[in-house]
Amino acid sequence: MRVELDEPKCVASGQCVMASPEVFDQREDDGVAILLEERPGEELLDGVREAVAICPAAAIRLVEE
Amino acid sequence: MADTLAGATPDAAPEVPEYPMPRDLRCPLAPPPALEPLRDEQPIAKVRIWNGSTPWLITRHADQRALLTDPRVSNDDHEPDFPHVNAHRAAIAPHTPKLITNTDAPEHTRLRRSVNAPFLVKRIEAMRPAIQKTVDDLIDTMLAGPNPADLLTALALPLPSLVIADLLGVPYKDHGFFQENSNRALDSSLTAEEASAASRALGQYMDTLFREKLDNPGDDVLSEMAGRVKAGEMAHQEAVNMGVAMLIAGHETTATMISLGTLALLQHPDQLALLRESDDPKFIAGAVEELLRYLSIVHSGLRRVAKEDIEIGGQVIREGDGILFDLHAANWDPQAFPESERLDLSRPARQHNAFGYGPHQCLGQNLARLELQVVYGTLYKRVPTLSLAAPIEQLPFNHTGTTYGVKCLPVRW
Numbered sequence: 001m002r003v004e005l006d007e008p009k010c011v012a013s014g015q016c017v018m019a020s021p022e023v024f025d026q027r028e029d030d031g032v033a034i035l036l037e038e039r040p041g042e043e044l045l046d047g048v049r050e051a052v053a054i055c056p057a058a059a060i061r062l063v064e065e
Numbered sequence: 066m067a068d069t070l071a072g073a074t075p076d077a078a079p080e081v082p083e084y085p086m087p088r089d090l091r092c093p094l095a096p097p098p099a100l101e102p103l104r105d106e107q108p109i110a111k112v113r114i115w116n117g118s119t120p121w122l123i124t125r126h127a128d129q130r131a132l133l134t135d136p137r138v139s140n141d142d143h144e145p146d147f148p149h150v151n152a153h154r155a156a157i158a159p160h161t162p163k164l165i166t167n168t169d170a171p172e173h174t175r176l177r178r179s180v181n182a183p184f185l186v187k188r189i190e191a192m193r194p195a196i197q198k199t200v201d202d203l204i205d206t207m208l209a210g211p212n213p214a215d216l217l218t219a220l221a222l223p224l225p226s227l228v229i230a231d232l233l234g235v236p237y238k239d240h241g242f243f244q245e246n247s248n249r250a251l252d253s254s255l256t257a258e259e260a261s262a263a264s265r266a267l268g269q270y271m272d273t274l275f276r277e278k279l280d281n282p283g284d285d286v287l288s289e290m291a292g293r294v295k296a297g298e299m300a301h302q303e304a305v306n307m308g309v310a311m312l313i314a315g316h317e318t319t320a321t322m323i324s325l326g327t328l329a330l331l332q333h334p335d336q337l338a339l340l341r342e343s344d345d346p347k348f349i350a351g352a353v354e355e356l357l358r359y360l361s362i363v364h365s366g367l368r369r370v371a372k373e374d375i376e377i378g379g380q381v382i383r384e385g386d387g388i389l390f391d392l393h394a395a396n397w398d399p400q401a402f403p404e405s406e407r408l409d410l411s412r413p414a415r416q417h418n419a420f421g422y423g424p425h426q427c428l429g430q431n432l433a434r435l436e437l438q439v440v441y442g443t444l445y446k447r448v449p450t451l452s453l454a455a456p457i458e459q460l461p462f463n464h465t466g467t468t469y470g471v472k473c474l475p476v477r478w
Contacts, residue, residue, distance in 0.1 A: 009170075011177050011424040014186040014431055019415075021186075031181035053416055056426035058134045 002063050003048055005035045009059040016055055020047030033059070081119055084112035084389060085365055093462055094329055094360065095406065096393035100124055104394050109380040112389065116155070120148040120387025121380075122366070124394035126401035126418065128378060133423035137373040138388060140425055142167045144370045148387030150467075151253040153260035162302050164310065165428065173424060179299055180307050180428065183232060183286045189431040192228070196439050199227055204447050213454035213477035220444070221323035221474070222316065225436060229315030232432075233308060234278060234285025243267065247313040253365070254465035264309075271308045275301070286311070311429070318362065319433050321470035323440050326356045328460070328474060330445070331453050333408050340410060341445040349442040352410040353434055356441070358417035359408045361393035364469040367421055392418050450478045 003023060012031030016024035022044050025034045040048055045062070052060045086097035103110050104124035112122040123129050132138050142149065142158045149155035161167060165176045182188070200220070207219040226244060230237040249255060249263035275287060279295070282288035287308055293299040330337040340352050366389035375382040382388060396417045397405040420427035427433070445451060454475035461472040 008174070009424075011174065011426070012181040013426055013428075014184070017186040018431070026185050026187070028185065029182060030178040031185050032178060050415065056134075056422050057424050 001045060001048075002039055002065050003035055003037070004061040004063055005033055006057075006059040006061075007032060009057045011057045011059075013056050016051035016060060019050040019054060020044065023048055024051060081111050081113045084114055084122055084391075088464070093457065093460075094325070094332070096361070096364075096391075096397055100391060100394040101397075104398060109378045109382070114148055114387075114389075115151060116149075118146070118148060118387060120368075120389050121382055122389045122391060124391055124398070125378075126395040126398040126416075129390050129392075129395045129418055130422050132369075132375070132377065132388065133367070133390065133418075133421065133425075135375065136170065137371060137375050138369045138423075139169050139372045140167060140173070140369055141169055142368070144385075146385045146387055147370045148368050148389060150365050150368060151257075151260075153253075153255075153257040156257045157261060157264065162300075162306055164303070164306050166310065166425070170424060176303070177424070177428070179293060180290070180311075183289065184428055184431055186431055189435055192232075192432075193435060193439065195231075196224075196228060196436060197443070199224060200439050200443050201447075204444065208448070208478070213475050216327060216474040216476045217320065217324050217471070218473075220440070221320040221327075224323065224440065225316040225319035228432070228436060229312060232286055232315075233311060234283050234287040235274060235312060239270070242270065243312055244316065246270075247317060248466065250313060251317065251467040252465055267309045267312070268305065271312070272305050275305050275308060314427075314429055315432070317466065318429075318468055319436050321362045321468045322356065322360065322433070322437055324474045325360050325362060325470045326437070326441065327444070327451075327476070328453070328457070328471065329356060329360060329408060330441075331451070332457070336408055336410050337445060340441060341449060346438070346442075348410070349438050350434070351412075351414065352441055353437045354414040354417060355408065355410050355412055356437070357419035358396045358402065358414040360469075361396045361417075361419050362468040362470060363392055363419070363421075365467060366391050367425075390418075390421075392421070448478045451476055452478070 010033045014026055014031060016033050017026055023037045023040045025036055027034055048062055052062055082099060086099045088097050108125040108128055110122050111119045113119050123132060163172060165173060168176060203220045203223055207214050226240045227237055246263040246267045250260055278287045278291040282291055290304040294301050294304050343349060369388045371382045371384055371386045371388060373384050396419060399405050420430040454477040463470050463472050
């Protein structure tokens with residue numbers, strides 16, 4: 001599974017960081033999301049799925065490879 | 066304007082209900098009862114607002130999420146048919162500069178990113194020890210004072226005011242002034258002139274303060290914005306308006322969640338016991354989400370306007386039509402939250418729309434969550450005998466503010 005972050009859509013609410021801090025972080029100057037792990041391990045996927053579900057900008061996708 | 070008399074023309078819709086809708090005073094924490102049949106049978110329905118216009122009301126969780134992330138749905142309140150919340154907002158809209166609250170992408174994205182830094186998850190989390198100390202101190206003071214006490218003045222109002230004043234760099238000694246004027250600026254029971262006077266007073270106050278920060282910056286958000294203004298990344302007036310918006314938004318909402326949340330928990334002793342006995346930060350964080358969902362205090366509907374025709378749920382929302390989103394209706398949508406009328410602190414509630422949804426979702430939500438986690442995780446442990454000191458029927462509920470809450474909450478212990 002691969003995580004896709006549509007950065008131009010990101011509104012920097014930080015919800016992904018709250019749901020999945022192992023996979024996401026925020027840029028310090030404007031809060032825009034940073035993808036730390038493009039291919040997170042199985043144990044992190046629940047957090048990523050929550051991040052996908054709660055991202056207010058619908059800017060995160062989890063895609064099958 | 067459409068004819069509204071039921072049956073006046075063959076294709077006339079049934080009577081168009083007024084919005085906002087009245088609550089059932091016997092169930093003061095539940096959403097207005099008329100929302101439920103609308104959500105079940107007419108989830109995309111016309112309603113009538115204060116100026117006689119008839120925007121669409123969206124009541125289902127899934128429809129709200131679809132439309133609030135749809136780029137054809139605009140937050141530009143300069144649009145002539147924008148369904149303003151009251152006459153005051155309609156009157157000031159043409160004169161309001163561009164803010165995160167009245168713009169769309171890409172302008173909104175630029176503005177939002179310029180004010181996000183103070184609300185970064187890590188920066189907010191770093192405030193936890195200081196907020197814990199403030200909560201402990203306020204509870205100490207309450208317990209040392211007269212019993213019963215008003216929880217609003219003892220804890221619910223001072224905590225968010227202290228926190229936002231400290232974060233922004235606004236002197237807390239002015240809290241009486243900014244609380245009073247914030248409430249008046251948002252009170253739909255006042256005339257447009259009265260509300261405008263309160264907004265102006267806040268604007269002038271913030272402008273003076275901001276000029277001081279330009280000359281003598283400190284370690285606070287206003288000074289950070291002053292730096293951006295000096296660097297040419299932000300206009301002076303933008304920064305002043307953002308300062309006012311953060312000051313207003315930063316205390317009334319959180320204060321209401323503290324007082325109304327406590328009232329809801331006192332009405333549900335089994336749930337209160339779960340919270341009092343838990344030391345699990347995840348459970349406490351989940352309880353905050355459930356109380357946000359259950360109470361959905363922002364009760365006057367999010368407001369938008371369609372920039373193009375939009376087909377949804379068998380209806381066509383026409384270009385220029387106003388669109389309202391009732392957050393309480395969506396957060397009590399049984400399709401999204403089974404047995405939604407039950408306060409259940411153990412349920413997964415994180416996908417509620419209490420902070421809105423889409424790019425305009427609440428800027429301060431992470432700060433609000435932190436304050437509520439600390440209060441809900443502390444107050445009932447430290448004051449296990451906390452109870453209401455007046456019957457719920459006698460509590461003065463505020464039906465005319467931006468948020469729905471109580472004007473005081475007498476408690477004893």
